[in-house]
Amino acid sequence: MPIKDTNGDVIGVAQVINKLGDQPFTKLDEEIFSSYLQFCGIGLRNAHLYEKSQLEIKRNQVLLDLARMIFEEQSTIEHVVFRILTHTQSLIQCQRVQVLLVGGSKVSFSRVFDFEANDLNITEDGESRTSPFESRFPINIGITGHVAATGEVVNIANAEDDPKFDPSIDEGTNFKHKTILCMPIKNSSGEIIGVIQLVNKFNDLPFTKNDQNFVEAFAIFCGMGIHNTHMYEKAVVAIAKQSVTLEVLSYHATATLEDAQRLRGLRIPSSAHLGLHDFAFDDIHMTDDDTLTACIRMFLDLDLVERFHMDYEVLCRWLLSVKKNYRNVTYHNWRHAFNVAQMMFSILTVTQWWNIFGEVECLALMIACLCHDLDHRGTNNSFQIKASSPLAQLYSTSTMEHHHFDQCLMILNSPGNQLLSNISSEEYSRVVRVLEEAILSTDLAIYFRKRGAFFAAVREGVCWQMDENRELLRAMLMTVCDLAAITKPWDVEKRVAELVSSEFFEQGDIEREELNITPIDLMNREKEDQLPLMQVGFIDSICLPIYEAFALLSDKLQPLVVGVKKNREKWLELAMDESLIKIDAEETNNNDNSPKSNMTDSSSDVSATESTTN
CATH class of the missing domain: 3.30.450.40 (GAF domain)
Structure with missing residues (x-):
């Protein structure tokens, strides 16, 4: 008889031979044998499936073992x-x-x-x-x-x-x-x-x-x-190449020992002689050596050299290396970094806030100010993203600020420039953490994200000795120092504003010529006549609120608010002059001199002014 599976397919044959007693197989024998073979079919099929499953399990186990052996090393x-x-x-x-x-x-x-x-x-x-x-x-x-x-x-x-x-x-x-x-x-x-x-x-x-x-x-x-x-x-291979490249760059990016020894031999004037405590400080007549000796004076007066056991020659070499790593761009160069550090020094000393921050945080803040724009290329974060630069691929947010921090660490870890080599590991970790926070805080995107909490803290009169509040204060203080040119006397502010706008226009030219995009008004050379009005908008939306908040924290900082307001008046006067010149030019070229026509043109100017300010 055939042996069939549950689907009725024949999977074998069963045969019984010579029934005992020489009797023939009866119909009943056939029925019994047939019933028995149904169970045989089920049993054989199950045994076959079991063998297949065991084989598949073994096969999978072997493949898993092979995969482990291949990938483990x-x-x-x-x-x-x-x-x-x-x-x-x-x-x-x-x-x-x-x-x-x-x-x-x-x-x-x-x-x-x-x-x-x-x-x-x-x-x-x-x-x-x-x-x-x-x-x-x-x-x-x-x-x-x-x-x-x-x-x-x-x-x-x-x-x-x-x-x-x-x-x-x-x-x-x-x-x-x-x-x-x-x-x-x-x-x-x-x-x-x-x-x-x-x-x-x-x-x-x-x-x-x-x-x-x-x-x-x-x-x-x-x-x-x-x-x-x-x-x-x-x-x-890539890591090895990177290591060699960093070694070469580190060698060429750091100042020579001879230059450090030369700087070490220079006389260091007093802070009073240099005017380092003055909010109206101007570096226009200073040589590069003067700026370097002024930095040394700030470190000496804050007692950072003595407190952290700095090697004086290493300090000189580190400062020279930092200066060397600023590119010769129009505004974001060594002079800007020096001025930011001077404002930080003057605020810390005039307000006595160095008592709030302590020596470790003051050290980190001074290093951050000097290094906050290292290797700046004269273009902002938005440009890096638009141009799909390698930096933008490394950092999706605060692109340039992350790069500035990386460059800062590279110099601090370069032979002969290890300014922090004599401090404890705990203090070193603390300095680096505060340093990173401070440099990243110079991204205006972070400023806008944090300033609401800061203004609320100022209104509520929180305790600034608490770590989280002090971190917020440090971040806002970096912005105050970074934008400090807006508080200076008019001749200084106007000169700096022209440098900033020139750098912006250079970026706008690149965007138009190389990226084939129309730059925003702030960077559009064709909108240069709108600069005074844009400066008023910049002061109203960004500068004045933060300086007024700091003046509430210390009346010693009230001169900063006064300086901002004076410069706003000057920019507003220039904006009005530009508007009058524009109206005169339009009237000259306008054949229709009706009052209705002039009113329409004037309204358009006001609308454009409001739009630009917003």
Whole structure:
């Protein structure tokens, strides 16, 4: 009788012979036997499914083990390929296994690794091999090249009968190709990065479909392993190149010992002589050496040199290196950084706030002021993003400020410039944390995000000794110092504003010529006549509120508010003059002199003024 499964398919035959007593099999015997065989069919099918599931579990376990072995160490491509070769040969036993890595074209191979069944038994100086042999055997370019080019799997039961096989590769050798299984190795993107070829399965058996499926699954892990190792090797090379580049840049970016010794020999004038406590300070008549000696004086008067055991020559060299790392751009250069540091020094000393911040935070703030625009390129964060610069790819927010901080750390860690080398590890960590916060705070986007909380804190009269409140105060203080030119006497403010606008217009020119975009009004050279009005808007929206808030914290800072308001009046006068000139020009060119026409033009000017101010 047939044995059938639950689907009615015949899966076997059962036969009983010679019933005892020489009696024939009866109809009842047939019914009993038939009923019994139904259970046999179910049992056999279940046993078959169990075997298949056990085989699949074993197969998956082997693949997981292989994946772990491939990915657990990606030191070199040779090491990974050696693991692939040895495990492939042990799982599907054959005489040879080859891994061929694709070169520049799909039919050429950059490297060829091969493995024989007895290679594991060969030792060199008593040690087992950890890397594969390369290019010992001839390449059957017909088959491997076809697989590399097309991505097809080739399973040949008899090599001599296949037209793609080149029999000449066996000539002059004691080896004969019989059965071949060859398939592509792909990376995670599906690109062919190599070929794996198995030759002559043991016992002269052909490679089965199961062998093919297994190697195909294994090849996926091989592809990921080889691709990841390639990426790892590239990363190692890139890190090495970066290390060499940083070493070279560090050498060329730091000041020489001779320059430091020269600066060390200069006389350091007093703060009173230099006018460093004056909010109206102007560096216009100072030489670069004067600015450097003034920085040393500020560090001395704040007792930072003595308190943190600074080597005086290292301080001189560090200052020279910081100055050297400012580019020769129109505004965001060394002179701007020096002026920001001077304003920080004058505020800390005039208000006695150095008592609130303490020596560690004062040190961090002074370093931050001098370094807050290091390596500025004369373009802002928005430009970096529009131009898809490498800096914008590194930092998606506060792009330039992050770069300034990185440059600051690079100089502080350069030989001969290690200003913080004599402080404790706890103080060093604290300085670096405050330093990063302070430099990032010079991004006006962060200022706008924090100023609401600051104004509320000023109104409520919070305790500034608390860490979180003091951090907020430091951030706002950096903005106050960064924008301090707006508080200076009119001749200083006007000169600085012209420098800032020139740098903005230079960026606008680049945006128009290289990026093919129309710059915003602030950076549009064609809107230069609107500069006074834009300055009024800048003072009203950004400057005046923060200086008024600081004046509430200390009446010693009231002169800053007075300076801002005076400059606002001057800019407003210029804006009015520009408007009158514009109206006169329009009236001259206007053929219709009716009062209605003049009123319409005047209204348009007012509307434009309001729009620009907003």
